[in-house]
Amino acid sequence: MSYHEAPSIAALDAPRLDQDDRPTLRFVTCGSVDDGKSTLVGRLLYDSKTLFDDQLDALASESKTAGTTGGDLDFALLVDGLQAEREQGITIDVAYRFFATKLRRFIVADTPGHAQYTRNMATGASNADLAVVLVDARKGVITQTRRHSHILSLLGIRHVVLAVNKMDLIGFDGDRFAAITAEYLTLAGQLGISQVQCIPVVAPDGDNIVAASTRMPWYTGPTVTAYLESVDVAGDVSQRPFRLPVQWVNRPHADFRGFCGRIASGAIATGETVTVQPSGLRTRVARILTPGGERDRAAAGESVTLTLADEIDVSRGDVLTAGSAPLVSDQLAAHLVWFDDEAMVAGRRYLLKCGTASTGAVVATLKHSIAIDTMAQESAATLDVNQIGYVHLNLDRPLVFETYRDDRDMGSFILVDPISHRTAAAGMIDLSLRRATNIHWQRGAVDKSMRARLKQQRPCVLWFTGLSGAGKSTIADLVDRRLAELGRHAALLDGDNLRHGINRDLGFSNAERMENVRRVAEIAALFVDAGMIALAALISPFRSERELARQRLEAGEFIEIHVATPLAECERRDPKGLYRKARAGELPAFTGIDQPYEAPQAPEITIDTSELSSEAACERIIGYLREHHYL
Amino acid sequence: MLDVPTVAESSLPGRAEGEPLRTSHLQRLEAESIHILRETAAEFRKPVMLYSIGKDSSVLLHLAMKAFHPGKPPFPLLHVDTTWKFREMIEFRDRRARELGLDLIVHTNNDGLSQGIDPFRHGSARYTDVMKTQALRQALDLHGFDAAIGGARRDEEKSRAKERIFSHRSAAHRWDPKNQRPELWSLYNTLLAPGESMRVFPLSNWTELDIWDYILVENIPIVPLYLSAPRPVVERDGALIMVDDERMPLRPDEEPRMRSVRFRTLGCYPLTGATTSDAATLPEIVREMMASRTSERQGRMIDRDSPASMERKKAEGYF
Numbered sequence: 001m002s003y004h005e006a007p008s009i010a011a012l013d014a015p016r017l018d019q020d021d022r023p024t025l026r027f028v029t030c031g032s033v034d035d036g037k038s039t040l041v042g043r044l045l046y047d048s049k050t051l052f053d054d055q056l057d058a059l060a061s062e063s064k065t066a067g068t069t070g071g072d073l074d075f076a077l078l079v080d081g082l083q084a085e086r087e088q089g090i091t092i093d094v095a096y097r098f099f100a101t102k103l104r105r106f107i108v109a110d111t112p113g114h115a116q117y118t119r120n121m122a123t124g125a126s127n128a129d130l131a132v133v134l135v136d137a138r139k140g141v142i143t144q145t146r147r148h149s150h151i152l153s154l155l156g157i158r159h160v161v162l163a164v165n166k167m168d169l170i171g172f173d174g175d176r177f178a179a180i181t182a183e184y185l186t187l188a189g190q191l192g193i194s195q196v197q198c199i200p201v202v203a204p205d206g207d208n209i210v211a212a213s214t215r216m217p218w219y220t221g222p223t224v225t226a227y228l229e230s231v232d233v234a235g236d237v238s239q240r241p242f243r244l245p246v247q248w249v250n251r252p253h254a255d256f257r258g259f260c261g262r263i264a265s266g267a268i269a270t271g272e273t274v275t276v277q278p279s280g281l282r283t284r285v286a287r288i289l290t291p292g293g294e295r296d297r298a299a300a301g302e303s304v305t306l307t308l309a310d311e312i313d314v315s316r317g318d319v320l321t322a323g324s325a326p327l328v329s330d331q332l333a334a335h336l337v338w339f340d341d342e343a344m345v346a347g348r349r350y351l352l353k354c355g356t357a358s359t360g361a362v363v364a365t366l367k368h369s370i371a372i373d374t375m376a377q378e379s380a381a382t383l384d385v386n387q388i389g390y391v392h393l394n395l396d397r398p399l400v401f402e403t404y405r406d407d408r409d410m411g412s413f414i415l416v417d418p419i420s421h422r423t424a425a426a427g428m429i430d431l432s433l434r435r436a437t438n439i440h441w442q443r444g445a446v447d448k449s450m451r452a453r454l455k456q457q458r459p460c461v462l463w464f465t466g467l468s469g470a471g472k473s474t475i476a477d478l479v480d481r482r483l484a485e486l487g488r489h490a491a492l493l494d495g496d497n498l499r500h501g502i503n504r505d506l507g508f509s510n511a512e513r514m515e516n517v518r519r520v521a522e523i524a525a526l527f528v529d530a531g532m533i534a535l536a537a538l539i540s541p542f543r544s545e546r547e548l549a550r551q552r553l554e555a556g557e558f559i560e561i562h563v564a565t566p567l568a569e570c571e572r573r574d575p576k577g578l579y580r581k582a583r584a585g586e587l588p589a590f591t592g593i594d595q596p597y598e599a600p601q602a603p604e605i606t607i608d609t610s611e612l613s614s615e616a617a618c619e620r621i622i623g624y625l626r627e628h629h630y631l
Numbered sequence: 632m633l634d635v636p637t638v639a640e641s642s643l644p645g646r647a648e649g650e651p652l653r654t655s656h657l658q659r660l661e662a663e664s665i666h667i668l669r670e671t672a673a674e675f676r677k678p679v680m681l682y683s684i685g686k687d688s689s690v691l692l693h694l695a696m697k698a699f700h701p702g703k704p705p706f707p708l709l710h711v712d713t714t715w716k717f718r719e720m721i722e723f724r725d726r727r728a729r730e731l732g733l734d735l736i737v738h739t740n741n742d743g744l745s746q747g748i749d750p751f752r753h754g755s756a757r758y759t760d761v762m763k764t765q766a767l768r769q770a771l772d773l774h775g776f777d778a779a780i781g782g783a784r785r786d787e788e789k790s791r792a793k794e795r796i797f798s799h800r801s802a803a804h805r806w807d808p809k810n811q812r813p814e815l816w817s818l819y820n821t822l823l824a825p826g827e828s829m830r831v832f833p834l835s836n837w838t839e840l841d842i843w844d845y846i847l848v849e850n851i852p853i854v855p856l857y858l859s860a861p862r863p864v865v866e867r868d869g870a871l872i873m874v875d876d877e878r879m880p881l882r883p884d885e886e887p888r889m890r891s892v893r894f895r896t897l898g899c900y901p902l903t904g905a906t907t908s909d910a911a912t913l914p915e916i917v918r919e920m921m922a923s924r925t926s927e928r929q930g931r932m933i934d935r936d937s938p939a940s941m942e943r944k945k946a947e948g949y950f
Binding site: 022023024093094095096097098105107119120122123126127247248250251252253256258260261262289291292301302303305316339351353354356408409412413414416418421422423426544598599601602 | 655656658659661662663665666669670672673676694697698699700701702703785786792793808809811812813814815816817818819820822823824825835836838
């Protein structure tokens with residue numbers, strides 16, 4: 001069944017494959033500017049004989065011209081890859097480096113030390129098993145050390161190597177080393193970092209990196225390399241219940257429907273019962289396809305394709321589960337590390353990505369921020385870039401997750417700003433705020449399909465989007481009338497009219513525009529539940545908001561109609577005189593003038609009223625509804 | 632990947648006799664790459680896979696076939712053809728696309744072609760910009776691809792080491808290395824504004840040795856140029872250049888000689904240096920790799936312009 005032909009084992013180079021069983025340890029390095037992180041990593045690469053001759057030659061020549069070591073080998077140059085970094089002599093982004101020793105392979109994330117780049121450190125730590133924290137022996141534990149260690153603990157790092165660097169500059173003073181060690185152990189204890197190894201080093205000279213230093217005979221512990229080769233960081237997600245976030249539904253032909261994803265935890269075998277969350281539907285696993293062929297069992301970490309015994313509804317974002325139930329809720333509490341220059345504001349909407357699921361999310365409340373230096377909880381109204389906070393989130397729909405403590409894959413999320421598309425925050429789920437049983441939807445005895453049958457139509461939303469003056473309301477009104485003539489049941493939701501009623505409290509800031517769209521989407525969805533055809537006509541300038549509206553409905557229920565009249569034509573018509581006012585500066589943030597309009601990328605219907613009359617547009621839409629069996 | 636348990640070979644239940652011996656290390660890399668490929672297919676409107684015919688592309692294609700098995704990858708292959716590739720590469724490309732039944736798009740910068748841009752007269756920097764970087768941008772714009780999957784690895788080069796797995800490009804195809812989106816866990820921010828696109832690198836965490844190990848274990852077809860054979864070469868500026876066709880102008884003192892050589896990377900033949908080698912089988916290549924004292928990019932002329940040349944080319948849209 002597998003795609004490739006199995007090669008003959010005899011053709012393989014057996015001794016090589018034995019060596020390949022070396023496990024991989026992923027670690028992150030962190031410390032303040034000039035503590036010597038890049039030098040330490042460069043030294044590890046150099047001493048592990050990972051470097052090639054041409055790279056060593058390049059290092060020697062660059063050390064002379066760009067080095068900061070007076071012509072000696074500048075190991076930091078091996079790691080500081082970007083031109084701006086070499087010019088400034090600092091690291092400005094995460095670099096991933098690979099090296100191996102006889103016992104292990106290593107992937108190092110080298111991260112910057114300045115305060116404004118905390119997000120990069122969190123990034124490097126998110127996939128690490130262990131952290132190497134550097135401190136300058138002259139300075140000891142400083143604010144940056146506390147800050148980084150706090151982020152490490154939030155991101156679930158339980159193993160830290162404290163490398164006390166530049167021991168040569170304090171005359172290899174063992175008492176000073178002991179004092180720094182004691183101070184750091186206290187900090188680590190407060191943070192729940194359970195395993196700490198403190199090692200005195202001189203990174204440029206290699207003392208205690210690979211070889212034990214002869215200059216610090218009082219230190220009898222392991223070298224950095226020896227410790228990294230032997231430390232046991234194994235977690236045990238394979239013993240946890242089975243969880244498979246569905247990434248992709250594979251339907252190459254009518255006889256095959258497979259659900260693809262990487263198993264987050266646990267194991268599964270053919271014939272076992274799985275529950276689809278959040279729907280709660282149950283079935284059995286029919287087949288397990290893996291990259292190595294068909295098998296009867298698969299475990300955490302593997303990318304697999306499962307087929308199921310019954311034809312049940314499963315789509316991307318759902319989670320196949322077995323054993324104890326996961327958490328399912330639309331309200332949760334989490335720690336956030338804020339990344340965006342634009343501060344977090346309670347009440348603003350973001351797009352949340354967790355596993356393979358995406359949903360709209362609002363920060364309901366910021367419970368407190370955490371003072372990074374003292375770990376104290378402080379009350380706050382906003383989170384600024386690089387701040388950490390504890391929040392309650394309200395989600396648009398129920399999410400399947402675990403706490404971050406239990407499962408890093410199922411308990412982590414990112415928040416994306418729906419307008420700038422920047423990754424605004426990283427989140428670690430602390431707990432579910434509602435039990436799943438409380439939020440199962442009230443299902444009446446009369447359901448949507450029964451109502452639709454009564455009305456002899458397939459309910460849907462016709463979502464008219466486009467610039468002000470494009471002709472959205474005019475066409476929607478014609479379609480509404482035409483549907484009435486045909487004896488169908490429709491409801492018209494006009495953006496302007498709704499702003500006189502349910503949306504009276506909303507202005508035109510980005511946040512309020514998003515809320516406007518959300519409310520209209522919710523109302524439209526209620527009409528669809530009632531078996532109606534809802535016509536929503538509003539500018540709705542942001543693609544992500546329209547996508548959220550689409551996600552609020554079932555597949556095929558959202559028909560996006562782009563009324564794509566060009567800006568110049570809209571401005572020429574200017575039926576309400578708004579463009580004139582906007583050009584005169586009287587209407588700030590007017591869509592098309594000083595606010596972007598994000599045109600749909602793949603609307604179901606596109607209409608340009610400079611080419612098509614409103615009547616013809618109406619007939620095209622009715623034609624579409626007939627063709628696709630809505631009518 | 633944190634906490635992903637190693638699936639020990641001996642404890643893999645259900646593995647039938649004769650199934651390939653697979654190491655946990657390669658399995659982990661494979662699982663991660665397949666996860667990335669499926670995310671790309673699920674999250675983008677119109678993805679494409681850049682197929683450069685080299686060993687990394689061969690691995691990438693193999694992974695894509697597995698990721699969507701028993702279906703086919705839901706995206707076409709795109710080859711940017713400079714018209715200066717080794718002839719054996721083109722033969723291999725067409726044969727593989729036919730064998731696997733995949734949709735292959737070949738794009739050449741016809742403006743560059745009609746201007747007669749060639750690597751000998753115009754120098755590698757100008758040639759690379761016109762026939763590779765500009766050509767790639769043309770092809771992406773022409774077809775409206777919003778995600779381009781490539782086989783770059785972080786161990787290749789210093790600026791690659793800082794590239795994200797999902798790497799954002801502006802509407803002008805520019806990479807802004809100082810303003811990259813943070814990438815945490817296995818969560819990828821795939822949102823794009825109109826005209827913007829994503830470059831996706833599923834092999835980010837593979838090393839050159841991993842690539843060869845995987846080719847060996849999975850028996851993946853590769854262009855024969857990777858294996859040593861007698862080939863006509865001249866020594867030019869310290870590199871061994873294969874005289875692949877009559878378009879290569881020979882200098883007065885140059886006389887092509889048959890030498891036993893192979894290539895560690897493949898590209899345009901005038902810009903790709905060969906290494907002398909007797910490694911004519913995959914296991915021999917892997918053994919040679921283990922003992923190697925030079926990096927694979929050494930054979931590439933285009934990285935040598937200056938230490939920051941790759942970073943600059945990438946910012947301009949080069950892969």
